[in-house]
Amino acid sequence: MSTAQTIGFIGFGAMASRMAINLKKAGFATVAYTPSGKGGDDHTAFLPSPADVAKTADIVLVCVPDDAALSASMYGPQGALAGMPEGGLLLNTSSISPEAAQTLLDAGEKQKISVVDCPVSGSTPEADSANLVVLAGGSEEEMARAKPVFDAIGRLTIHAGPAGSGARLKLVINGIMGAGLAAVAEGIAYGLAAGLDRSMLFDALDEMAVISPHHKRKIKMAKAGDFSPQFPTRLMQKDMRLLMNACARLAVPTPTMAAVTQQLSLTRRAAADADYSALIGVMENIVANDP
Template sequence: MTTQQTIGFIGFGAMASRMAAHLEKAGYATLAYTPSGKGGDGVTHFLPTPAEVASKADIVLACVPDDEALAASMYGPQGVLAGIKADSLLLNTSSVSPEAADALQKAGQEKKICVIDCPVSGSTPEAASASLVILAGGDDAAIARAQPIFDKIGRITIHAGPSGSGARLKLVINGIMGAGLAAVAEGIAYGLAAGLDRSMLFDALDEMAVISPHHKRKIKMAKAGDFSPQFPARLMQKDMRLLMDAAARLAVPAPTLAAVTQQLSLARRAAEDADYSVLIGVMEKIVANDA
């Protein structure tokens, strides 16, 4: 006989709400906190502070946009760490800097709780279909403890290494993803400026093995002019900024990724809440204006 466990969500945006739906179907109860106090359908109820969510949950799952939001929700008298019970499990699915992930793990140790940094690879379609890739950092026992939850929201869990490794692997993946999109955007811009038929160009790229399925999805969005946010430009640019900082700390030269960061800053300035594939639209507009 099992007792229903409660998962407390800190942050309840497009990704977290989809994860919660799968966990509810699997029999977990859910609570949530958002800075706005608002949420979607299906969640048991929303509480006014992270501390209250943590005090009533068996497992806390954080899904917030950046280091600043993580700090605001974890620390201080109303933060998760003020309310969480000893030996609780804290899953940090947020895409944050390695330093923020490491600091939370250290703070968790002091509170005698188990913290796993476990950002996810995938956008809203993968969250909706429970096919995210979980990038987990922590020891074997911690990962095993969290595995039942990971299995409900993702298709595979990659144990990236000790605590903090998940955050570091996420930066590698998103850096490559951003660079691929920038190359696609520049290639399309050249093709259009050179007079290639637009529909033919977009359709041809969809047939090319050299382009990833992820980037083919972005090309289709750009062809339709539909940049509904699956992964907003502001978050992609934020991840590139974190990668640049992390690489500089280790004196790793990354000139290509530095240039891509500037391109994504342009996309964020143009439409920060649109999908980051809006960079293709920005480049298309530039060459159209030159025509």
Template sequence: MSTTQTIGFIGFGAMASRMAANLVHIGYQAFAYTPSGKGGNGSVPFLKSAAEVAQKSDIVLVCVPDDEALAAAMYGPQGALAGMQANGLLLNTSSVSPEASAALLEAGRAKNVVVIDCPVSGSTPEAEAGNLVVLAGGDDAAMARAKPIFDCIGKATVHAGPSGSGTRLKLVINGIMGAGLAAVAEAIAYGLAAGLERNMLFDALDEVAVISPHHKRKIKAAKIGDFAPQFPSRLMQKDMRLLLDATARLAVPTPTLAAVTQQLSLGRRAAPESDYSALIGVMEQIVANDA
């Protein structure tokens, strides 16, 4: 692919930096901004504000951790919207609340900026390989404009529906992911407390069909004590909190997800920057201390 387009990144953490590398590889020019103002390399220079990045870019991709960071990056005289031109394209890959997503859509419309909410499913290995699944909300015309970006960063794009649908679908997916990990952690803790041999237990769980490939990867890493942050505990717990708030607003009873959020809060307290699968290690330590 050959392109003369420039893409600006607002937020340049573990996921965005890998997405940027794939886009630069196929010919996009890129700029980036982070609140710290630090970073940058030969292929992706850093600029002083989100507005400056937006002014220099044909497309803006934002990847920040939460509602507060999104608001700080998008609004005000130094925010990205202040620098965007009419008919600009803003891709919000952040995992945020439906309310934050809706507010950004309306602010974009007021400036004649096309906003797509497009969080991604996958962790750093998928981001590095360009194998993310993009969960996008927006109309067909907007989706067509974003397709070259989505095809580069992901192996598939799910057009979830109108604006806001991608945000909601991401909460569904992360809720299932968090609940599955919490169940795995508790079951492993029982097995260890009951006297099952540790290596046998972890290896057996890799053989059975009831555990997803994602969670099998987490179990393999936990076996050797590797909790390097592919998806930090603080972000997983944040997404569960957003999901609980969203379900409460619609009066959907979610007692299982409420209990899981408490378990993931334990993981966040113990190891906020470690992978969320560190909950397996936390539970193992609890039963080890009781032995």
């Protein structure tokens, strides 16, 4: 008889499925629910509802794309909260608004369920190699309970503060990430329009210390014209929108990130499911078609 803890996934997309592989390597069992009813592998059973997953699992891990998906999977008679016992642990790795995170925390508290907001920083390559950075908000006791899961999926866990802090830190990080990519895209656009050799330009940027390893990876993708989704544009634009809403509530002026949000809205229209580095391709196309 197995004594392994079971992790119940709510959402089993590109990131969650990779987390599941690393959790299984660490000795956990997995079950999952996805709204499409599709997915799964030889070692993950798919169940018909979030409540069924919660009833089966020792720990519930949520990985859904936005506030609406979170609400649909958490609440109501078939939601995960309906299936969780008192004292249960729910790890929310989704990138969502601070308001949605707070609503889930409040609902969990009413049921005496520990809810940890723990979005992750990193894309599919980091999920593959268990090199994600977990951005967690919760108590020290909750961190200790979640540690074996976090250690299996990531290289580092940052305890951002009390519940809700992880969701806020994720918006900070993704806002900076988006703004950095936009600066790279604009610089490349100028270089190309000014007549610099394309291969030389892309290769030169890859050698520059001022450009992060993450953005160097995006430059390589753009040079090859391969925008296979590691972090889809639609999700990056969503995170920028959440950041803009959160900043407006606190009257924090963020004009640079507001402009980046508009650029990513344009890119989402052109390539919603491509990697968000498609913004580089959009800018290159603009200058290539300059009369």
